[in-house]
Amino acid sequence: MFRALLTAVFLFVFVAAHAQPSSNETWIRENYTKTEYDIPVRDGIKLHTIVYTPKDASPDKKYPFLMQRTCYSVAPYGADKFPAKLGPSPALMRDKFIFVYQDVRGRYMSQGEWTNMTPHIEQKKKKSDVDESSDTYDTIDWLLKNIPNNNGRVGQWGISYPGFYTTASALSGHPALKASSPQAPIADFFFDDFHHNGVFTQGYYLTFPVFGIKPPKPTTASWFASEMISPEPDGYIFNLKMGSLKNFDKYYSKNWYWQETMDHPNYDEFWQKRDILPHLKGLKHAFMTVGGWFDAEDLYGPLNTYKTIEKNNPSAYNTLVVGPFGHGRWSAEAGHTMHNDIYFGDSIATFYQNNIEAKFFKHFLKEAGDGKTGLPEAYLFDTGKKEWKTYDKWPVANAEKRKLYFQAKGKLSFNAPDESKSETAYVSDPLKPVPYTSNYKQMSGFTPFEYMSEDQRFAAARPDVLVFETDVLDQDITLGGEITALLKISSSGTDADFFVKLIDVYPGNEQNHEYLKDNKTVLAGYQQMVRSEIMRARFRNSFQKPEPLVAGQVTDIKFRLQDVLHTFKKGHKIMVQVQSTAFPLFDRNPQKYVENIYKAADTDFTTATQTVYHQADAASALEVDIIK
Structure with missing residues (x-):
């Protein structure tokens, strides 16, 4: 195994x-x-x-x-x-x-x-x-x-x-x-692999013996094999029952890398060097x-x-x-x-x-x-x-920076909203987190592989996932370069995560190709994830010095998604989804500010209402590079 x-x-x-x-x-x-x-x-x-x-x-x-x-x-x-x-x-x-x-x-x-x-x-x-x-x-x-x-x-x-x-x-x-x-x-490691913008990649929980157990002497054997966890086949349930991150300590109390990770929740000198x-x-x-x-x-x-x-x-x-x-x-x-x-x-x-x-x-x-x-x-x-x-240069020198604005009624447009008041809210419950994939086998794997291009219809159907999409495109649009999420939010809690996904929506008459792995997938209407990233609100101003949200206050959350080169074809639509959990890929935010989430208690986790604004004086958007 x-x-x-x-x-x-x-x-x-x-x-x-x-x-x-x-x-x-x-x-x-x-x-x-x-x-x-x-x-x-x-x-x-x-x-x-x-x-x-x-x-x-x-x-x-x-x-x-x-x-x-x-x-x-x-x-x-x-x-x-x-x-x-x-x-x-x-x-x-x-x-x-x-x-x-x-x-x-x-x-x-x-x-x-x-x-x-x-x-x-x-x-x-x-x-x-x-x-x-x-x-x-x-x-x-x-x-x-x-x-x-x-x-x-x-x-x-x-x-x-x-x-x-x-x-x-x-x-x-x-x-x-x-x-x-x-x-x-x-x-x-604070932005790669084990963290994304400081959010812990819980999907890597099985890997810690590989990186946190030292061999007693030079050896040809994999000395860390005996420390491996054997999770339940359903990784979602296994991680949910585990509770807060500190409960992993029962497996990793002698794992020096796990202990280092728990002791350094912020981008301090340990990570910087x-x-x-x-x-x-x-x-x-x-x-x-x-x-x-x-x-x-x-x-x-x-x-x-x-x-x-x-x-x-x-x-x-x-x-x-x-x-x-x-x-x-x-x-x-x-x-x-x-x-x-x-x-x-x-x-x-x-x-x-x-x-x-x-x-x-x-x-x-x-x-x-x-x-x-x-x-x-x-x-x-x-x-x-x-x-x-x-x-001859990347990002492309003559790429045009545009904003894809969130709009009322789930619309997405290059035109800025003109409403004086427009917002969409959802309830985020860390005890019922949004799964990051519909592939439950992947959740108990060593690391995730497939979710980066996965069909997002399973998530779009949830009430705790916001969906914004354009009209059907009348011409090809090539996004090539950097993407920045520019969110205007408020929360009933004092901390929150925001997971933003850029999605290519296929037309309703899209035909299946001959190499599909099973006969259950339908590419018609497929919502292919093109890019995604997560941001923890406590780090909105500094990864070194986190600070709580002020409950109910409109707040800017700005963060980079990684680059793309993707042409959204004529007849397709561009979609953006926003949610606060992507579990168990990323750890859950208690949504109540605590000094160190790795040491949060199960009782610290609380339900919160997250509001995303899309009005003239508080316009949420994705800033993108368009290659003509």
Whole structure:
């Protein structure tokens, strides 16, 4: 059961499950030599590293390094055991590189102490000042000196947590490091993965043993497996019966990461120093950041990594790729590319691997390396038109900023409301929270995957979900860029959450496609979620210093949804839904202000009436970028 759960989360298992073990493994054995090393770094710690070198490497035929550093194991261990895949793709594996895999400090076979999102040390003054950048610098130096027949160039990639290690390792500044590709990288745990705008991602409750139990010594085994929770099959009921977050302590009282999370409910120094984005400056090698528009785990990371590098390093080679994928799903070809019920085309992962990723790494590691790759600044997939688009800047420079205003009677329009008084209210009961999905199996899974494009008709039918939609569109409208929720609200309580969803409503005559997973889905009238995000009202003015709402007072709630590139086609409608719970994806707000929600009592939870205003002097809206 444990391995099955990891299959849904961790890239190395996902890839292995989708590869062709017999033929690929045989080919790797025939073409690569495997060696294992314990590489010493400056403070004396040794990092376990596996190197796969092409057998035809020679003084006359030298290869570059392509490296992945991971907390998820570099298995298989042992000289006679080979993986089913090397590198980011079959194309690069067969083109041949010296592939390097390293267990990061304190994980699996590497020595040392591990911490989540290793804080970066800008000024290293002594040998004990170590972080991911110093470990990477020392590793690269060792590889160059000890692995024969290398061409002196190093590239790196990683997806999800290994994506963070790619970003952090890029700060090593080693002159041999020529190309980095952070893919679905975590950037900041207060906005990525474990939190969204500080709201706890309760849907990750099963993952805490992986990140909060330290191994007693280097090991090839998954030492945390015995600490895993076995929830009831119905994850909604399991989490509801659990009650307030502090009740998880009965499982995680010895889990140091859970305790850290509970003790730091606000964006204090603990979280701030784990934010890698402020350190992305002075970068001199090439970057290609990769993400998926339907990545339920890490969409904030790739978008903000790319934008931060672009802002702080204007002369650097820096590109962005985002496809129609869930978390890491560009790493293995699925054939008919689907996310949930939506079909986007065939062999899209292979197109990305061969025409984008392989071009990037081959140019900087084997070819001229002058930046003339032929690739655009941004290679993005329009999830409405279902086709790749290229841009020389992202967000697009000439995009038009418009507001989609909420209106009376559930209308949504680009015209501002003119009513002197107009509002819609709903009652939010944390004891009867809105489910975030109609897929109850997903609720008891290791992490969510499918909800990012799911049909929202199940939510629209609830009285505690507000629905606003446009008239039928008479022309295509492409939203491409940033989205900001601009809400005018009041609450009968002293705290509240607001979960906002941007939705593409299909026409009533939409036909089912041939690749639907079951015969129960009807695409006619489908309400496909395009983007969503949640905001906790206490953080409306500051993530560092929360403050309660004043009950009954009209208040501004402003927050960013992540970017989109989606064409709402003629004949479709644009919809926005607003609700206060999305359970158990996100934890429930007690709706009564408490200092630390992680330590709230079950008795703190209270029903509240939430009012959203859509009148001339208090107009709620989504601000969007429209590409003409």
